[in-house]
Amino acid sequence: MTASTGPIEPAELLARIPDFEQALAFYHRHLAPDTAIDLSVAENVLVYEDSMQKMVFDHTALLPETYIHYMSAYGNPRLREEVAALLTKAFDAPVAAGDVFGTGGVGSALECLAFALQEPPKPGETGPPPLEEGDAVLLPAPYWQGFNWSFEQRPKLKCVPVRLPTEGPERFLLTLEAIKEEFFKYHRLFGEFPRLLVLTNPHNPLGVNYGKELLEEIYAWVIDETDMHIISDEIYCHSQVDGARVPFTGALALSAYERAPERIHVVWGFAKDFGLSGFRTGFVVSKYGPVQRAMLGTTGIEEKKHSMSWFTPVDSLKHYVLGAILETTVNGAGSELYTDYAMRRYRELLTASFERVRDRLVARGIEFVQTEGDNPAQFFWLDLTDYLGKRPPEGAYTVEPLPLAHAADADPDELWLFDYLRTRAEVTLLPGETMHCPAPGFFRLCFTAYQPEVVCEAIDRVAEALEELVVLG
Numbered sequence: 001m002t003a004s005t006g007p008i009e010p011a012e013l014l015a016r017i018p019d020f021e022q023a024l025a026f027y028h029r030h031l032a033p034d035t036a037i038d039l040s041v042a043e044n045v046l047v048y049e050d051s052m053q054k055m056v057f058d059h060t061a062l063l064p065e066t067y068i069h070y071m072s073a074y075g076n077p078r079l080r081e082e083v084a085a086l087l088t089k090a091f092d093a094p095v096a097a098g099d100v101f102g103t104g105g106v107g108s109a110l111e112c113l114a115f116a117l118q119e120p121p122k123p124g125e126t127g128p129p130p131l132e133e134g135d136a137v138l139l140p141a142p143y144w145q146g147f148n149w150s151f152e153q154r155p156k157l158k159c160v161p162v163r164l165p166t167e168g169p170e171r172f173l174l175t176l177e178a179i180k181e182e183f184f185k186y187h188r189l190f191g192e193f194p195r196l197l198v199l200t201n202p203h204n205p206l207g208v209n210y211g212k213e214l215l216e217e218i219y220a221w222v223i224d225e226t227d228m229h230i231i232s233d234e235i236y237c238h239s240q241v242d243g244a245r246v247p248f249t250g251a252l253a254l255s256a257y258e259r260a261p262e263r264i265h266v267v268w269g270f271a272k273d274f275g276l277s278g279f280r281t282g283f284v285v286s287k288y289g290p291v292q293r294a295m296l297g298t299t300g301i302e303e304k305k306h307s308m309s310w311f312t313p314v315d316s317l318k319h320y321v322l323g324a325i326l327e328t329t330v331n332g333a334g335s336e337l338y339t340d341y342a343m344r345r346y347r348e349l350l351t352a353s354f355e356r357v358r359d360r361l362v363a364r365g366i367e368f369v370q371t372e373g374d375n376p377a378q379f380f381w382l383d384l385t386d387y388l389g390k391r392p393p394e395g396a397y398t399v400e401p402l403p404l405a406h407a408a409d410a411d412p413d414e415l416w417l418f419d420y421l422r423t424r425a426e427v428t429l430l431p432g433e434t435m436h437c438p439a440p441g442f443f444r445l446c447f448t449a450y451q452p453e454v455v456c457e458a459i460d461r462v463a464e465a466l467e468e469l470v471v472l473g
């Protein structure tokens with residue numbers, strides 16, 4: 001006999017979501033829609049609202065029969081070819097369709113890699129020894145908190161932050177020295193070297209592109225001096241404003257990739273640049289034998305294994321809708337692929353939004369971490385450290401916290417500020433602690449989550465709320 005269950009209580013579900021950003025997305029979408037401007041979640045409405053609905057979906061039939069059937073979990077040949085062609089342009093380096101493997105989101109693509117790198121190379125294949133459970137993964141911090149789920153929860157690797165400086169002339173700058181320092185420190189402490197380096201380029205939450213010279217330096221050291229693999233998460237690769245001081249360089253365009261393609265793996269997906277976060281579609285790009293076998297499946301008698309994508313597929317509905325996006329042409333008779341149009345237009349929209357929001361932040365005196373001319377991807381990394389510990393003059397403002405999972409060592413003043421802005425200004429920002437920021441007081445603002453006028457209104461409200469805060473005597 002089964003116990004009868006009552007109706008689903010959304011508030012209980014919220015309390016059970018361990019990912020802070022996903023919990024906020026759930027809260028704002030299902031529990032308290034329209035109560036705040038939610039700039040905490042990395043989403044992008046710009047492309048959809050500008051062109052995707054009218055140029056693609058308005059012309060797409062409901063559902064042809066082909067798409068009710070089973071399809072290749074890692075993407076059928078056509079989809080893989082179309083994505084390879086798209087990425088060849090974005091990475092400015094050739095991407096072979098046979099090296100592209102679809103999954104149910106980049107979070108899943110990362111998890112697939114974490115499992116696949118634990119498989120040994122075959123005799124005759126070059127490659128370092130396979131990773132093992134408990135091996136360390138270096139991640140420059142702050143970093144997207146989802147890496148913890150992808151690498152730790154099931155593959156059982158261990159995320160180790162490379163803590164970037166939060167003050168001084170090198171504030172939040174990545175250097176090879178910082179990576180080396182953590183690499184050797186980890187060895188001193190645990191007697192083993194880390195086995196994987198993960199770079200997010202452009203970065204989340206800092207937005208910046210890593211320069212080619214820096215990347216060549218880091219990759220050369222990793223390849224020549226260590227046993228580490230590198231995963232380059234390039235999910236924001238099209239999120240580029242005009243005239244960025246440091247242009248985007250993909251891992252596949254580096255000379256290191258020519259020398260050691262078996263050590264370098266890239267992920268990308270439709271969630272950010274195309275704004276299709278709910279579609280959960282990501283891709284692994286890798287030439288490495290163990291990764292390719294894990295993604296395709298293996299038929300050998302001793303090691304029959306199903307494709308990792310079978311557990312996290314690009315299903316037929318995704319094939320259908322993404323196929324429509326990838327195959328639509330615009331501007332007359334087959335003259336331009338919609339994806340080329342959309343990404344060109346996205347750059348214009350992103351640049352305009354970025355400039356408008358940046359100017360408003362400056363006008364309202366809200367500080368953010370950015371060197372003039374740096375790429376933002378979809379974010380401003382706000383520096384609200386000046387407000388830590390301040391309170392409204394009456395000191396009486398009580399903040400109703402949400403039932404969200406915080407790290408045990410979360411800074412109480414940062415959390416108070418998060419709740420204060422969420423309730424007083426009705427604007428939700430992502431606290432830096434969620435992203436393993438080494439110091440409290442930094443918040444991520446995603447400026448593509450709404451049209452720029454709404455983001456500017458949110459900034460005005462945040463500024464007013466911050467202006468009320470004083471040091472209590």
Ligand SMILES: Cc1ncc(COP(=O)(O)O)c(C=O)c1O
Nearest residue numbers: 042105106107144204269271282
């Ligand atoms: C750097 C990075 N990688 C991966 C993801 C997750 O992508 P997906 O939604 O396709 O799983 C995100 C989402 O925020 C991200 O910021």
